[in-house]
Amino acid sequence: MRPSGRAPDEMRPISIETHFTKHAEGSCLIGFGDTRVLVTASVEDRLPPWLRGKGEGWVTAEYSMLPRATHTRGQREAAKGKQSGRTQEIQRLIGRSLRAVVDLKKLGEHQITLDCDVLQADGGTRTAAISGAWVALRLAVDGLLASGAIKEDPISGRVAAISCGIYNGTPVLDLDYIEDSSADADANFVLIEGGQIAEVQATAEGATYDEESLLRLLRLARMGTDRIFAVQADAVK
């Protein structure tokens, strides 16, 4: 039995509120249950040095948790003077996941930065961030297309992410914080609408796992991302 009373393949409610802030070219507040992440997409003409003059663009991401997004207050990374390994790992994952559905040549010489700031955390912040980042990116790119800054749509499809894990011996979908803290294995799947895989990260925590479990988790993830794809579609309609 899951602490929340959910069935093994039951997700938490997903919500996406677009245009949550007014300055960014695209933005949304995405909720996976009590997890809430504010994502903004900022379009800039300034490219990283190694990409200048190549006629293509770049999509990157930054991630942060507000100090009191969590049960107990964490030290602010700006005050500590550096980003943790966890933060860097997550923001690299978000950027990579979004680039899996973007044709950088079609994007032209624009850089889009996806800032993912966790306002409240209850497990699954990185997968919520990826799923919300797609929405903010979609809105920002729509603006570029509308203004004529780019001609062709560089986004080839939707991308979404969800965590699954083995909790008390049972594969379950969409871990919340309590489950995440004591799961035997914890996996994040980044999937593309249509079935392709962008990233699998499946980690043994308390106990190692076998191939069959990996496949069951992947199957759960497909159910989850199908649900997210629908909410994304609705949000950007």
Place this chain on the structure above:
Amino acid sequence: MRPSGRAPDEMRPISIETHFTKHAEGSCLIGFGDTRVLVTASVEDRLPPWLRGKGEGWVTAEYSMLPRATHTRGQREAAKGKQSGRTQEIQRLIGRSLRAVVDLKKLGEHQITLDCDVLQADGGTRTAAISGAWVALRLAVDGLLASGAIKEDPISGRVAAISCGIYNGTPVLDLDYIEDSSADADANFVLIEGGQIAEVQATAEGATYDEESLLRLLRLARMGTDRIFAVQADAVK
């Protein structure tokens, strides 16, 4: 004439949404027009080393802007590896302002940290932060009183802050971003309910100012903070 069409002594709408996040002991989302600041109050038993064993507590603050709270994206301070002078100046001001209405002995050996994160900026972020921080602090202290962790209320009254300035030669109340960018003088007032002053910071930007102007700005600030005191009272009722 003000760009927004407001009268010189007209404030923007103020909104306070309490309990905006669920983990913090106190929290609110405060809005001064389009400026929106999320404030959380975190209660901890761990005191800074120089206060341990003295039987009193501490109230401190941290401040940050999300990278895209502003018109153009700013670099994330955690990525730069340090907090700017502006950030440090503001968070010192917030902490000092709140301590002006707190009896640290009555607080007992608790530290309350007020995290003020600007989700969207349109001028007046530090004054919104101070005004919202009082609400989050009030809620957190109510919790300490309710649980019996402290016996006497350490908060002696309300504190609120507002910016005023001389815009096109006219003293005006509650500067928004456009006014702030081209004001001749820019002043932040931190006032206590009942008339006392906690802090005045009045800075010449384009042109210096005289004593009469300082007094007129202070008078406008009193009007502004009276309005904020009412909204604060309503929020914590």
Place this chain on the structure above:
Amino acid sequence: MRPSGRAPDEMRPISIETHFTKHAEGSCLIGFGDTRVLVTASVEDRLPPWLRGKGEGWVTAEYSMLPRATHTRGQREAAKGKQSGRTQEIQRLIGRSLRAVVDLKKLGEHQITLDCDVLQADGGTRTAAISGAWVALRLAVDGLLASGAIKEDPISGRVAAISCGIYNGTPVLDLDYIEDSSADADANFVLIEGGQIAEVQATAEGATYDEESLLRLLRLARMGTDRIFAVQADAVK
């Protein structure tokens, strides 16, 4: 009664020794009683990136205390690897105060950096720094005028600063360290010769204050800066 036996409106002796170091384009050692600050003005052709090519100059300041300027040794900021919030707040204030009397267009494409290093501290280091920085700046600008590097004098008048405070319930002028440590309110005033105000920073420490007190502190500050203006005039004659 003040610990030093001074009357409430009595300043400590002020001394200014110009040309204290030989390499800088302008320099002085300023003393407010036992507080001694070495100020140098360095003229450079290299402007900050955001000002290049605009045909105007820049005036900025840096501030530091020697580790043993104070009663007990403080850690060296270069060894800690960062400047404190207090240091940054002060150096921003010094630069802003000097810019209040400089026409940056008349300065041409020169940057003048005012380095204020506290050799010995006994209260009022930031106000001594501002008052001495005006002298070093004046000397450096005289050099630019003499060499023909600039045609018109960019300095429109004198600027000086002094601290006042409420000590044991009485407004007093020019706080020394002992008074500063236990004052109820502490205010720094940056005034322009002729009566205009460049900056007011008035902070409640032990107790909040009222409008009448603010005005009395301002009146004391006028007395103090009039005295400093005379010493400055003498120093640069």
Place this chain on the structure above:
Amino acid sequence: MRPSGRAPDEMRPISIETHFTKHAEGSCLIGFGDTRVLVTASVEDRLPPWLRGKGEGWVTAEYSMLPRATHTRGQREAAKGKQSGRTQEIQRLIGRSLRAVVDLKKLGEHQITLDCDVLQADGGTRTAAISGAWVALRLAVDGLLASGAIKEDPISGRVAAISCGIYNGTPVLDLDYIEDSSADADANFVLIEGGQIAEVQATAEGATYDEESLLRLLRLARMGTDRIFAVQADAVK
């Protein structure tokens, strides 16, 4: 065809030279083809603060590349003043992988740090590091058992890692640098002797991949780690 002329399921020669350095409690130089990683295991009694007094130990890892391990010289992280996100991600992976086969209670209050320094890089540095770290750990733990510092062997089995990828549309085993630079997908598998999985990280680079490909990569990885398990066994005999 692979640039090296290897068959899709053909690994590069693996070599392990134990006791490569004399001070460490365990050490080896591991080679996967031209990739060479020096791993040392250091046993210390000092535990991280959050583990003290719990009667259990800790296994952690650090990773670094010498500046000229690669084709072109990279900047030294100690000179830059911070570890890159890639470095932190890899050292977290190494530590987690080793902990998957260690019973921290049986290890007692000892911390073992696995330092993995890449002397020469040609693809697969993180998987070589994990595979070599097991050897260094085994040697260090043997020392603890021999000296009587611990009673029961805390290591439950072997762990090894290998990279696989989709190169020119074909799943291949043990990517070298040239393949890694242009692979469509790049996966790192950390496997336990006997068949269990400790970690899967499978990332789309040029093109996304499907479930069938993931399974074929996993099958190749099993072949690879079986070979590594044999070389490890030989090395610590």
Place this chain on the structure above:
Amino acid sequence: MRPSGRAPDEMRPISIETHFTKHAEGSCLIGFGDTRVLVTASVEDRLPPWLRGKGEGWVTAEYSMLPRATHTRGQREAAKGKQSGRTQEIQRLIGRSLRAVVDLKKLGEHQITLDCDVLQADGGTRTAAISGAWVALRLAVDGLLASGAIKEDPISGRVAAISCGIYNGTPVLDLDYIEDSSADADANFVLIEGGQIAEVQATAEGATYDEESLLRLLRLARMGTDRIFAVQADAVK
């Protein structure tokens, strides 16, 4: 011929003004010609962790140049966020030189920090710092003896330092900035009164040198330090 017109074995005037600042337990302003270094000695009871509880003390040093001590302004190390290699090398040398004449056991559990801040530089700042540091240390230790905090004098003798070099083929004593910039070899000698050597650092800059030159430089250094010993003796009388 030397640019200053000095004879090869002629030093610049040396001046030592003791008690230059009032808070430090010992202090002086030392001048070697236009080079001026402010040295303070701070006595603290707090020892570095690795010395606590051993019944002995520690003597250490820090060194810094004010940004405009030099011909052109250098960036402030506190602003850069780190001390240069040159700074660290010099402060290690100063500490080591002073410890050569201090019996740390007799010093008892006190740490004395010698802060050497260069107010004006014209060559020889590190040797002036060492020579002045001895004076500040002597004064601080006299205070410890006078107060009874220590019983026996831990200082076994005087230490002084001077730079020599090969300038235009001729060995010369006490290099000033112009000579230092173009010397073929540059040597710093730290000598003990009575003839013993604490440190020799002799570096080829433009051309390597032979054993005979090294000995001639050492002979010049003896002349120089004998002069400094006399001025030190006079200063602390």
Place this chain on the structure above:
Amino acid sequence: MRPSGRAPDEMRPISIETHFTKHAEGSCLIGFGDTRVLVTASVEDRLPPWLRGKGEGWVTAEYSMLPRATHTRGQREAAKGKQSGRTQEIQRLIGRSLRAVVDLKKLGEHQITLDCDVLQADGGTRTAAISGAWVALRLAVDGLLASGAIKEDPISGRVAAISCGIYNGTPVLDLDYIEDSSADADANFVLIEGGQIAEVQATAEGATYDEESLLRLLRLARMGTDRIFAVQADAVK
């Protein structure tokens, strides 16, 4: 008697294995007894800003110890976020020593960086680094000559370094770690083939020393470097 049983003028075995890594333009693993340093020479066209466009090159060095090169594990400098004063002092010495035998004009606009990474430490790591760096540099420059990138050999001769010290009152050659830890004086000599001196650094540790001792140490150093010159010659033949 020396702990190792060596005679006072007896060196440890010296070994140089060239081409230890395959990517660097020059490389060797040098051993002085159990001290082993991997040196790579990297040739780049990118010069430091202050040398660009002057038609000459630059030779510089970086130095690091692997965390467990030593008896007990040291913290990794990349993890600490800065290089120690000792590291910076050593890498400055290595660069300066090599430049003593290089004509930077003949090197043309190339920068050669010598990375010296200590794999195992047993005293004398800086002198082994200098001696090995010459070999790596020689190999890299041979490559530039062979490819026609430069026309004339910029290397004027060999440079080698060795440590000597006064151990138990006796001057000894080539200190190992045990001797180094308790020597009364510790000297590093950087000598040029043919007899010239590039650098002397002779430091009193436990006891100061006299001129006669300095000369005896220099004589030992000549014996040591003569031996190193022979091994260097053999290595690059």
